[in-house]
Amino acid sequence: MSTQANVTLHDIARIAGVGLGTASRALRNAPGVAPATRDRVLAVAEELSYVVSPQASSLRLGSTGRIAVVVPHLDRWFFGAMLAGIESVLRTAELDTLLYPVGDLHDRRVFFKRLPARRKVDSVVIIAFPLEPSEQRRLELMGVHIVAAGGQSVDYPFVCIDDKIAGRQAMGHLIYLGHRRIGMLEAIDPDQPGLDSPRSAAYYASLKDADIPVDPGLVESNDWGGEHGAESMAKLLSLREPPTAVYAHSDEVALGAIRTLRRAGLRVPEDISVIGIDDHPLAALTDLTTVRQPVHEQGARAADIVLNLLQGAEVDQAVTMPTQLVIRRSTAPPAR
Amino acid sequence: MSTQANVTLHDIARIAGVGLGTASRALRNAPGVAPATRDRVLAVAEELSYVVSPQASSLRLGSTGRIAVVVPHLDRWFFGAMLAGIESVLRTAELDTLLYPVGDLHDRRVFFKRLPARRKVDSVVIIAFPLEPSEQRRLELMGVHIVAAGGQSVDYPFVCIDDKIAGRQAMGHLIYLGHRRIGMLEAIDPDQPGLDSPRSAAYYASLKDADIPVDPGLVESNDWGGEHGAESMAKLLSLREPPTAVYAHSDEVALGAIRTLRRAGLRVPEDISVIGIDDHPLAALTDLTTVRQPVHEQGARAADIVLNLLQGAEVDQAVTMPTQLVIRRSTAPPAR
Numbered sequence: 001m002s003t004q005a006n007v008t009l010h011d012i013a014r015i016a017g018v019g020l021g022t023a024s025r026a027l028r029n030a031p032g033v034a035p036a037t038r039d040r041v042l043a044v045a046e047e048l049s050y051v052v053s054p055q056a057s058s059l060r061l062g063s064t065g066r067i068a069v070v071v072p073h074l075d076r077w078f079f080g081a082m083l084a085g086i087e088s089v090l091r092t093a094e095l096d097t098l099l100y101p102v103g104d105l106h107d108r109r110v111f112f113k114r115l116p117a118r119r120k121v122d123s124v125v126i127i128a129f130p131l132e133p134s135e136q137r138r139l140e141l142m143g144v145h146i147v148a149a150g151g152q153s154v155d156y157p158f159v160c161i162d163d164k165i166a167g168r169q170a171m172g173h174l175i176y177l178g179h180r181r182i183g184m185l186e187a188i189d190p191d192q193p194g195l196d197s198p199r200s201a202a203y204y205a206s207l208k209d210a211d212i213p214v215d216p217g218l219v220e221s222n223d224w225g226g227e228h229g230a231e232s233m234a235k236l237l238s239l240r241e242p243p244t245a246v247y248a249h250s251d252e253v254a255l256g257a258i259r260t261l262r263r264a265g266l267r268v269p270e271d272i273s274v275i276g277i278d279d280h281p282l283a284a285l286t287d288l289t290t291v292r293q294p295v296h297e298q299g300a301r302a303a304d305i306v307l308n309l310l311q312g313a314e315v316d317q318a319v320t321m322p323t324q325l326v327i328r329r330s331t332a333p334p335a336r
Numbered sequence: 337m338s339t340q341a342n343v344t345l346h347d348i349a350r351i352a353g354v355g356l357g358t359a360s361r362a363l364r365n366a367p368g369v370a371p372a373t374r375d376r377v378l379a380v381a382e383e384l385s386y387v388v389s390p391q392a393s394s395l396r397l398g399s400t401g402r403i404a405v406v407v408p409h410l411d412r413w414f415f416g417a418m419l420a421g422i423e424s425v426l427r428t429a430e431l432d433t434l435l436y437p438v439g440d441l442h443d444r445r446v447f448f449k450r451l452p453a454r455r456k457v458d459s460v461v462i463i464a465f466p467l468e469p470s471e472q473r474r475l476e477l478m479g480v481h482i483v484a485a486g487g488q489s490v491d492y493p494f495v496c497i498d499d500k501i502a503g504r505q506a507m508g509h510l511i512y513l514g515h516r517r518i519g520m521l522e523a524i525d526p527d528q529p530g531l532d533s534p535r536s537a538a539y540y541a542s543l544k545d546a547d548i549p550v551d552p553g554l555v556e557s558n559d560w561g562g563e564h565g566a567e568s569m570a571k572l573l574s575l576r577e578p579p580t581a582v583y584a585h586s587d588e589v590a591l592g593a594i595r596t597l598r599r600a601g602l603r604v605p606e607d608i609s610v611i612g613i614d615d616h617p618l619a620a621l622t623d624l625t626t627v628r629q630p631v632h633e634q635g636a637r638a639a640d641i642v643l644n645l646l647q648g649a650e651v652d653q654a655v656t657m658p659t660q661l662v663i664r665r666s667t668a669p670p671a672r
Binding site for chain 2: 079296
């Protein structure tokens with residue numbers, strides 16, 4: 001029988017005949033407690049089925065034993081995989097993961113408004129969105145560490161990929177195959193419309209390097225997600241001269257584009273090549289050529305930084321993980 | 337020093353020399369407490385690093401304000417969508433979601449072994465796996481409520497779909513189209529090999545109803561996941577007489593099968609029809625015919641049950657949500 005739920009530190013302190021602070025220090029093996037006293041406290045705790053270790057470890061690493069992970073979209077693979085990576089490391093340190101999904105700007109405002117009232121965590125990991133200065137200030141006032149996974153910051157440590165390099169890997173592949181009329185399905189977060197996209201910058205830089213003039217009609221901007229990719233692809237197909245290849249900002253956008261192409265009776269890659277970014281698990285299943293980013297690993301590295309921060313150790317401020325071209329069956333040289 | 341993990345409302349009440357109710361009201365700033373008393377309670381709470389507001393709201397619903405969600409695979413869509421549904425409801429009650437991924441049996445054993453030591457939550461929501469009796473007993477001893485999302489139980493409330501009906505909807509569609517040689521890509525959790533699959537039962541029942549004899553060579557069993565679907569499909573293609581249609585236990589398995597068919601130069605649905613179950617977001621993108629299950633909604637309903645349990649209200653013990661056939665472009669009448 002475990003009655004730990006009802007046993008308090010106070011009970012233990014009282015029965016062991018010590019103060020609360022002494023009981024607490026003894027339980028977490030902190031200095032300043034005589035060995036005999038510590039033994040007595042631990043014996044009482046054991047007798048009452050007050051289990052030391054989880055509390056003890058949480059006291060050792062951070063004060064709450066909990067890390068908040070703030071994540072925009074739990075039901076998208078990228079965020080789930082990032083979260084899985086974070087959690088896999090936090091678990092090894094017996095830290096708990098408190099989940100805060102913030103699907104849109106409204107959720108996010110509510111979260112940050114309430115946050116200062118809830119010093120429930122020692123660190124906050126932000127998955128893939130930039131904090132506003134006021135949001136950041138609130139976290140700092142609470143004394144919690146901030147780490148970004150899948151996004152950059154000048155103010156706190158982050159783990160990400162180099163999106164411009166990823167984009168150039170994708171564009172470089174299409175240009176190498178001989179494509180010169182290349183469309184871009186640009187994905188833009190509607191909550192951050194002004195944000196410069198390094199994946200877009202890669203498109204323009206790659207064209208410039210290859211002396212291919214920019215045709216603004218070949219660029220379609222839309223929200224992230226497959227349905228938007230499908231719509232945008234239809235727009236490119238309505239051009240007098242559609243592209244021979246399409247560079248999509250994500251695999252989901254690319255898969256939407258491929259659906260439009262198939263429905264139009266076009267073959268991928270014989271008629272039009274399509275490349276994405278991510279290496280979504282279904283990219284392998286759909287034979288999509290893409291640029292792989294290590295998502296689970298980015299999450300795990302971000303969590304490593306959290307552990308180091310809690311231990312007061314030095315941390316890397318900026319970790320950039322490599323991406324790589326994965327050639328499958330959705331790209332080929334242009335027809336003719 | 338923060339010992340919040342160990343300090344209880346009882347400690348604070350006792351040290352401040354007030355009753356539990358008064359301490360609780362003072363901490364959550366409710367009316368009916370003299371200002372001097374409130375100040376004393378808050379001072380004690382602060383001294384003990386007892387954080388006021390989160391507990392205050394949690395005192396209203398449950399004692400910890402936290403709900404554990406135990407989830408096998410964070411990076412698979414089904415689990416992420418279920419989690420998002422659960423969290424969307426818990427958030428409205430200002431309950432926090434503590435995440436416990438248990439990727440395999442080992443993780444799961446560790447989780448349940450440690451659990452009794454951590455009365456950190458008021459309820460546990462189990463996503464889509466059956467608890468063993470010993471696991472269930474541990475939770476009950478802790479006095480935490482158990483709710484299953486996406487799976488059934490005779491012992492605690494659950495929300496799920498009727499997998500046998502879902503399977504019959506898929507099979508019925510193929511049989512209606514005129515297929516009689518129908519393969520099954522059966523997905524089995526390697527950690528629960530003995531478990532009867534209602535999706536498989538649906539296959540046999542549908543064949544029987546249509547007077548189609550069972551050909552065991554048309555059934556391939558494998559783990560969940562697209563790569564396994566791809567492998568199993570290759571086995572079906574090695575038959576002297578391959579099926580004209582394939583019923584896959586999930587969309588991911590179906591997509592793997594379609595990749596194998598495409599690589600073999602076969603057309604879907606002209607040469608072979610494929611149907612899945614789930615309506616994974618990428619099913620729409622890949623024009624896969626499937627049987628839709630409401631995943632986010634199952635999670636939300638499970639969380640509703642949690643809220644009712646915490647309020648001591650009556651709850652539905654068994655909620656079964658409807659599924660429906662979604663016809664896209666991966667199924668058609670057999671050739672010839």
